[in-house]
Amino acid sequence: MGEKLLMKGNEVIAEAAIRAGCRHYFGYPITPQTEIAHYFAKKMPEVGGTFIQAESEIAAINMVYGAAGAGARVMTSSSSPGISLKQEGISYASGAELPAVIVNIVRCGPGLGGILPAQCDYFQAVKGGGHGDYKMVVLAPCSVQELYELTVEAFNIADKYRILAMIMGDGILGQMMETVEFRDKEEIYEADKSSWATVGTRMERDHNVITSIYIDPEVLERHNQKLQAKYRLIEENEVRCEVYNCEDADVIVAAFGTVARIVKNVIKMAAKEGIKVGLIRPITLWPFPVKVFEKYAEVPKAFLSVELNAGQMVEDVRLSVNGKRPVYFHGRMGGMIPTQQEILDKIKEILK
Amino acid sequence: MFSRRINIFAGHFGSGKTEVAVNFALKLSKEYKNTAIVDLDIVNPYFRTVDARDDLEQNGIWVIAPVYANTNVDVPALPAEINTLFEKKEYKVVFDVGGDDLGAKAVSRYKDEIVQDDYEIYFVINTKRPMTNNADRIKEMIWEIEESAGLKITSLVNNTNLLGSTTSKDILEGHELIEQVSLELNIPIGFISGMKNALDQSIQQLGFPLLQLEKHIKLPWE
Numbered sequence: 001m002g003e004k005l006l007m008k009g010n011e012v013i014a015e016a017a018i019r020a021g022c023r024h025y026f027g028y029p030i031t032p033q034t035e036i037a038h039y040f041a042k043k044m045p046e047v048g049g050t051f052i053q054a055e056s057e058i059a060a061i062n063m064v065y066g067a068a069g070a071g072a073r074v075m076t077s078s079s080s081p082g083i084s085l086k087q088e089g090i091s092y093a094s095g096a097e098l099p100a101v102i103v104n105i106v107r108c109g110p111g112l113g114g115i116l117p118a119q120c121d122y123f124q125a126v127k128g129g130g131h132g133d134y135k136m137v138v139l140a141p142c143s144v145q146e147l148y149e150l151t152v153e154a155f156n157i158a159d160k161y162r163i164l165a166m167i168m169g170d171g172i173l174g175q176m177m178e179t180v181e182f183r184d185k186e187e188i189y190e191a192d193k194s195s196w197a198t199v200g201t202r203m204e205r206d207h208n209v210i211t212s213i214y215i216d217p218e219v220l221e222r223h224n225q226k227l228q229a230k231y232r233l234i235e236e237n238e239v240r241c242e243v244y245n246c247e248d249a250d251v252i253v254a255a256f257g258t259v260a261r262i263v264k265n266v267i268k269m270a271a272k273e274g275i276k277v278g279l280i281r282p283i284t285l286w287p288f289p290v291k292v293f294e295k296y297a298e299v300p301k302a303f304l305s306v307e308l309n310a311g312q313m314v315e316d317v318r319l320s321v322n323g324k325r326p327v328y329f330h331g332r333m334g335g336m337i338p339t340q341q342e343i344l345d346k347i348k349e350i351l352k
Numbered sequence: 353m354f355s356r357r358i359n360i361f362a363g364h365f366g367s368g369k370t371e372v373a374v375n376f377a378l379k380l381s382k383e384y385k386n387t388a389i390v391d392l393d394i395v396n397p398y399f400r401t402v403d404a405r406d407d408l409e410q411n412g413i414w415v416i417a418p419v420y421a422n423t424n425v426d427v428p429a430l431p432a433e434i435n436t437l438f439e440k441k442e443y444k445v446v447f448d449v450g451g452d453d454l455g456a457k458a459v460s461r462y463k464d465e466i467v468q469d470d471y472e473i474y475f476v477i478n479t480k481r482p483m484t485n486n487a488d489r490i491k492e493m494i495w496e497i498e499e500s501a502g503l504k505i506t507s508l509v510n511n512t513n514l515l516g517s518t519t520s521k522d523i524l525e526g527h528e529l530i531e532q533v534s535l536e537l538n539i540p541i542g543f544i545s546g547m548k549n550a551l552d553q554s555i556q557q558l559g560f561p562l563l564q565l566e567k568h569i570k571l572p573w574e
Contacts, residue, residue, distance in 0.1 A: 006480040006514050008366050015482065032398060035365075042483065116398075175398035176571060177366050179480075179514045261573040337572045 002184040009144050010035035010174045013103055013167065014043065016151035017075050019186050022101070023049035024074040026063035028056055028082060031115040032171035033105035036077045057082040061089030061102075068098035069210035071197030073155055077103035079171075080121050081112060084129070090164060091130030095212025097196075097227070099158035101151070102136070103167045105174035108308075108335045116335020117171035119257060122312035125168055126286040133224055135231045137165040137238060138285040140256040144178035150283070156189035161234055162196070168285065170308060172258045172337075234287055241289035242281040246296050249278030251347050254293075254305040254317045256282050259338070263306060266343045277347060285313070293320035302350050303327040306343055353543055353561045354380050356472040358445050360459060361509075362501065363476035364484050364493050365396060365451020368511040372476050372545050373448035374404045375565045381411045386443045391417040394428030394458045395450035404568035414443070430458060438465040452493070453500035460502040467503070474542055475505040477533075479512045479526035487532045494537065507542030508534055510560075518550045527558060 007015070014036050017025070025040040037053065044051035054060035060076045067074040078086065083104045093100060104125065108118035121129075125138045137157050141147040147169065154165035193199060198208050214220035242260070245267055246252055255263045260281040270277040278300065282289050293303075302325055305314035314329040321327050330346045332338045359380075361373040373389065381387040389408060391401035401408075402417040409415055416433045437445050449459050459466075475494055477484055484490045494505055512518075512526025523546055534541050544555060545563040555562065567574075 004480070004514060005482050005485070006366070006478060007482060011366075011482065171398060172571065175396070177515070179517055258572070265573050340573070 002182050004179055004181045006177055007144060007180050008035055008175060008177050009147050009169060010105065011039045012144050012148045012180055013077065013151050014039035016148045017101065017155070018043055018047055018049070019182065020073065020152040020155040021186075021188055022073040022075050022155060023047065024067045024072050025050070025076070026052045026054050026060040026067070026074070027076050027078065028054050028060050030079045030082045032107060032117075032174050033077055033079045033103065035174070036103060057085035058089065061086040061093070064100050064102075065089055065093050065096070065098060068093065068100040069096065069198055071193040071199045073159070075101045075103065077105070079105050079107045080109050080118070083121065083124065087130040090136070091132050091134060092212050094130070094134035094136065094164055095132060096210050097162040098164070098210070099162050099191075101154045101158055101165050101167065104169075106168060106170050108333060114335050115171065117258070117308060117337065118333065118335065119170055119259070119308040120310070120312070120333070121168065122285060122307070122309060125166055126288070126316075134227065135163070135234070135286055137161075137163055137234060137287070138168055139165065139240070140168050140283060140285050141173065142257050142260050142281065144173075144176065144180050147173065148180050148182065152186050156187070157238060159189050159191040161230060163230070163234070168257070170257055238284060239287045239289050239291070240283035241292045242279070242283060243292060243296075244279040244281070245276070246278030246280065246299060248276060249300045250276045251350060252278040252280055252296055252300045252303050253343070253347075254280050254282070254303060254313065255307070256285060256313065259306055259308060262338065262340055263343065266340050266347070269340055269344050270347060275347065275351065282313070288316045288320065290320045293317060294322070297321045297324040300325060304347060304350060305329050306338060307331045308337070309333060353563070354383055354444070356470050357441070357443075358447070358466060358469050358471035360447040360449060360466070360471065360473045361476055362449040362456050362459065362473060362497050362505070363451065364478075364481055365455065366481055367451070367476045367478045367484065368513060368545070369451070369476045370399070370401050370448050370569060371565055371567065372509060372511055372563065373446050374401060374408065374568045375545070375563060377408065377413055377446040378411055379563065380444050380446065381413050384444045385412070387412070387446070388414040388416060388437055388443050389446040389448065390434055390437070391415070392430070392447050392458050393450035393455060394418070394430070395452070395455040399569050401448045403570075407568050428458070430461065434462065438462070438469065453496040456497040456501040460500065463502045472542070473503055473506045474509050475507070475539075476509045476511050477526070477530055479529050480514050480522060487529055487536070490529065490533050491537060494533075505539055508539055509542055510544040511546070513546060513550070518546060520550050520552045520554045523550055523555055
């Protein structure tokens with residue numbers, strides 16, 4: 001490993017993108033992720049890249065569509081209300097199978113909501129916030145170091161499968177400072193995009209066309225089947241998940257992102273009282289680690305999903321546990337964060 | 353270190369200004385009954401002085417923060433109470449200014465009052481931050497902040513750290529860079545700040561005042 005620095009989550013996203021070869025960023029400022037744009041604005045000119053503050057989130061996602069269609073590594077970022085505005089572009093880019101990375105540093109909603117941390121965009125990210133049968137790979141880091149590593153990974157996955165990859169963090173992760181150690185050189189998946197991207201024909205072949213419109217229903221169904229086959233392949237190959245302390249656990253907690261870090265302290269507190277608590281932390285929210293939950297489905301007395309929302313991931317936990325054990329939920333909203341004690345009390349209540 | 357009436361802390365965002373300002377105010381309050389701290393951060397909605405309000409108020413420090421700080425509204429409104437601090441000369445005052453040139457803009461509002469008073473403008477530096485990890489970048493940041501605030505930096509603070517994993521070697525490396533900036537810009541180094549374990553003998557030997565930090569701004573799992 002190389003240089004060790006103290007960085008804010010948002011800055012690391014931008015730095016990681018540049019290290020992963022991203023030279024095009026289009027975005028519109030919104031709290032709590034504006035430092036991403038700020039960092040790109042300073043750094044892109046130094047590396048010969050493009051930073052554009054677009055006139056809106058909608059413009060930004062369509063600039064991403066253009067750059068990705070031309071074969072470039074490209075990123076946009078926003079926070080919840082801005083990601084809602086991008087949904088049409090996300091659906092179009094998914095239909096056209098464009099690789100790009102989208103960052104959502106989630107704040108609380110619905111509507112304008114507030115600027116404090118939340119995980120209330122889980123459904124939007126993993127179930128399809130836009131229209132049509134599409135999927136995005138959704139990565140949920142829990143530390144600044146992991147934010148760096150997964151941002152690089154997101155670009156590789158996007159290029160490998162011609163898919164959108166989303167980095168989903170909450171306001172804590174975007175704003176907090178931690179040390180990060182950078183690799184001297186990134187492992188970059190080198191995709192040959194000449195068969196589909198508009199990289200120039202040199203008058204030697206037909207034009208590549210970037211589109212999501214298919215007039216003939218049979219052709220459109222075949223296109224959808226191809227997309228679905230790709231999604232199944234990703235479900236096979238790209239699941240990432242952390243399993244902690246789950247063997248012989250009395251209760252297994254499911255939590256992603258920063259909440260998982262609170263849960264790790266709860267595990268220590270519980271152990272002092274003789275209660276064995278495990279943690280399953282999905283790192284990819286889609287593809288969801290279904291098989292991991294299946295494996296541990298009959299180990300604990302119950303599962304508990306802890307989230308900064310009204311209960312979203314808990315539905316996927318229930319589907320994966322598939323009735324073998326009861327699945328409980330504990331959540332906070334509005335920018336409120338559950339305390340360690342509060343989570344421990346919930347675990348005790350379940351075990352009563 | 354505590355001789356001035358008005359102590360303003362500016363710097364790059366993430367340089368540790370807030371922790372330094374909060375710790376400075378707490379030390380100040382041990383020597384002076386009337387101490388006030390102003391959260392002048394109009395940039396960062398998270399992890400700010402007002403997070404340490406209980407610790408500060410328990411030590412008798414008057415905390416002045418924007419009305420909406422730490423709520424779900426990011427309106428950068430400055431409280432009118434700040435003006436009274438320029439009248440109440442019996443108070444020692446600490447200003448925690450927001451990051452970068454954007455944050456420093458807020459302090460320019462009080463420029464006229466400040467220059468007529470007894471003041472120090474500290475520039476807090478962490479050389480482990482990517483935008484201030486060499487002398488040129490540090491100088492550029494100082495100039496941007498000076499231009500935005502309409503005030504000159506009068507003192508440098510070495511707050512080089514990697515949070516809990518900081519060693520005295522990190523601080524010494526930072527010191528070397530900051531000394532270079534100090535010589536080139538003719539701005540003295542005011543003090544060195546850090547957690548207790550990092551401020552070892554090698555740092556003490558440098559001969560600068562030290563501000564030992566205690567962590568007051570915490571994350572939900574700390």
